[in-house]
Amino acid sequence: MTSRAVGATLLLLLACAKMEPPPGGPSDFQPPRVVAVRPDSLRVLPGFDDAAEFLFDEVVSEGTSPNQGLGTGDLERLIILSPSDEVPRVGWKRSRITVKPKEGWQPNRVYRVELLPGIVDLRRNRSDTSVVITFTTGAAAPQHRLVGRVFDWTRGQAAPRALVQAELLPDRLAYRSLSDSTGAFVLDPLPDGDYVVVGVLDGNRNQRRDPREAFDTVRVGPGQTEVGEIWTFPHDTIGPRMQSIAVGDSVSATITFSQFLDPAARYDSTAARVWRMPDSTAIGVTAIRTPAEDDSVTRAQAPVDTLAAIDTLEAADSAAGPPPAPTPTPTPRRTESRPALSDRLVLRVTTPWIPGGAYMIEMLGVRNVNGVAADASAGLQVPEPPPTPPAQLDSLAPAPATPGDSLPPAQPDSGA
Numbered sequence: 001m002t003s004r005a006v007g008a009t010l011l012l013l014l015a016c017a018k019m020e021p022p023p024g025g026p027s028d029f030q031p032p033r034v035v036a037v038r039p040d041s042l043r044v045l046p047g048f049d050d051a052a053e054f055l056f057d058e059v060v061s062e063g064t065s066p067n068q069g070l071g072t073g074d075l076e077r078l079i080i081l082s083p084s085d086e087v088p089r090v091g092w093k094r095s096r097i098t099v100k101p102k103e104g105w106q107p108n109r110v111y112r113v114e115l116l117p118g119i120v121d122l123r124r125n126r127s128d129t130s131v132v133i134t135f136t137t138g139a140a141a142p143q144h145r146l147v148g149r150v151f152d153w154t155r156g157q158a159a160p161r162a163l164v165q166a167e168l169l170p171d172r173l174a175y176r177s178l179s180d181s182t183g184a185f186v187l188d189p190l191p192d193g194d195y196v197v198v199g200v201l202d203g204n205r206n207q208r209r210d211p212r213e214a215f216d217t218v219r220v221g222p223g224q225t226e227v228g229e230i231w232t233f234p235h236d237t238i239g240p241r242m243q244s245i246a247v248g249d250s251v252s253a254t255i256t257f258s259q260f261l262d263p264a265a266r267y268d269s270t271a272a273r274v275w276r277m278p279d280s281t282a283i284g285v286t287a288i289r290t291p292a293e294d295d296s297v298t299r300a301q302a303p304v305d306t307l308a309a310i311d312t313l314e315a316a317d318s319a320a321g322p323p324p325a326p327t328p329t330p331t332p333r334r335t336e337s338r339p340a341l342s343d344r345l346v347l348r349v350t351t352p353w354i355p356g357g358a359y360m361i362e363m364l365g366v367r368n369v370n371g372v373a374a375d376a377s378a379g380l381q382v383p384e385p386p387p388t389p390p391a392q393l394d395s396l397a398p399a400p401a402t403p404g405d406s407l408p409p410a411q412p413d414s415g416a
Contacts, residue, residue: 031127032056032119039135042189046138048105051091051098052113054131061120062092069102071206080114080207083173108138110191112175134189145188146220148227150179150199153369154214154260156340158183159232163202165209166220169194176207195220199230231338233260239374240343240366247382250352254291255363257376260341262367263290271365272347277358277379284350288363294346341369353382 038053039045063074071077071087075097081088084101091098099113113133120126134142150162162179166187179185179199201214209215214232240257247253267288274283289297347361362377 028058028121028123029125031125032058032060032121033127034115034131037131037133039133041132041134042141043135044138044141045135046107048135048137051089051100052111052133052135053099054097054115054133056095056097056119058121059094060092060097061122061124067092077205077207078116078118080112080116080176080178082112082175083109083168085174105137108136109173110134110136110139110142112190114177116178139191142189142191144190144192145186145225146190146195146197146227147186147225148184148197148199148218148230150183150185150230150232151338152201152214153216153231153233153338154341156338159199159201161202161205162232163198163200163207163209164230165198165200166190167196167198169196172196178202178207192222194222197227197230199232201232229337233341233369235370236368236372239372240368240376241374242361242363242376242378245361245378245380247353247380248346251286251350252294252346252348253353253361253380255345255347255361255378257343257345257366259368260343261345262369262371263339263341265367267345267363267366271363273362273364274347274349275360276354277360280360283359285347286350287346287348289346289348290342291344291346292340292342294348355382356384357382 033056034054035057036055038050038055039048061074065072065074067073067076067090069076069087069089073090075090075092076087079088079090079097079099081099081101084103086102089100089102091100097115097119105111111134115131117128117130118126136142146166148164150159150164151157152159152162159179160181160183162183162185164177164179164185164187166175167173168175168191175187175190177185177187197218197220198209198215199217200209202208203213204210212234214234216230216232218227218230220227236259240259240261242255243258244256245253246256269285269287272285272288274285275281276283287294287297345363345366353359359380359382360377361380362375364375365373366376367373
């Protein structure tokens with residue numbers, strides 16, 4: 001074939017070629033979406049024995065951690081089945097997620113199956129909504145709801161993603177969900193009745209209340225919808241002990257305890273005993289206060305000239321010009337419906353601390369935030385004052401006399 005014929009053949013092939021889009025189709029940035037559930041919500045299904053299902057509009061990821069009924073699988077962490085104390089059996093079937101209780105569906109119960117946000121597709125798009133299936137195995141269809149908010153009392157702020165557990169009395173059937181990013185929750189639909197609602201700071205995210213996790217409870221009667229605020233805190237079964245003691249001024253020390261203290265508790269001077277060691281000389285106690293109370297009392301009792309000096313310094317600062325604007329920092333949302341918790345008390349004594357001295361301090365009947373009291377004691381070592389630097393010693397010495405002018409006095413000009 002001549003070169004002219006080869007060129008003509010190539011031109012013919014190019015003319016017949018058809019442009020196609022790149023393989024894979026357009027990019028997908030939408031998260032997977034639930035398009036159907038089985039069974040339909042609020043169905044009454046006596047003898048139901050199938051799995052509850054969530055059906056998606058695309059294939060979803062099974063995750064990297066297998067679902068073996070231990071509660072550690074990626075999909076198991078996104079399913080809350082209640083009322084049940086067991087980890088449910090969670091299955092993955094490409095575009096479907098199936099759920100079934102390990103103990104099987106029990107008769108005449110209202111079941112709630114919640115799919116939490118976090119399902120991802122094969123392109124790692126993540127869902128940010130939850131979906132709930134509610135049905136019964138013979139009981140009447142539920143219509144009740146519980147609304148409230150969970151707070152972390154130790155931080156004085158709302159508790160996001162806190163575990164909420166509504167226990168229906170008298171059988172203590174527990175219906176569970178999570179609070180949103182502001183600590184708010186809506187738990188519905190539920191059977192009407194008498195509930196104990198528990199808010200839990202679920203530190204390990206296992207959707208269960210573990211012994212050391214902070215929690216609190218609210219009782220809600222039949223027909224009552226508003227739960228109100230649930231203020232979680234550690235419920236220690238033993239009383240607080242002293243962790244450290246630090247000297248404040250010459251007659252005060254701040255005691256830090258191992259637990260948060262009851263904010264309503266007040267202690268008089270007989271609740272503490274102080275001895276100077278090693279001869280066990282008793283030292284009188286004048287007051288025991290919270291740090292906030294002590295700051296307030298100390299300022300109120302300050303001499304007038306001290307306050308005037310403070311005012312003078314503030315006026316001088318104002319005359320020098322406005323201070324630079326502080327860098328704004330985000331602060332947690334606070335609420336004043338509960339007092340702030342503290343793990344400290346300020347102890348004031350009648351005799352000033354001796355630098356380098358050792359003391360023993362005992363507190364009687366100190367109560368933690370859930371009311372458990374205990375006696376606590378610890379030693380205090382008063383620090384020595386820092387040595388005076390040599391340069392400072394030299395500056396305190398009397399200054400030498402200023403020598404006279406060695407130049408002769410200037411003579412008056414006698415003229416020419």
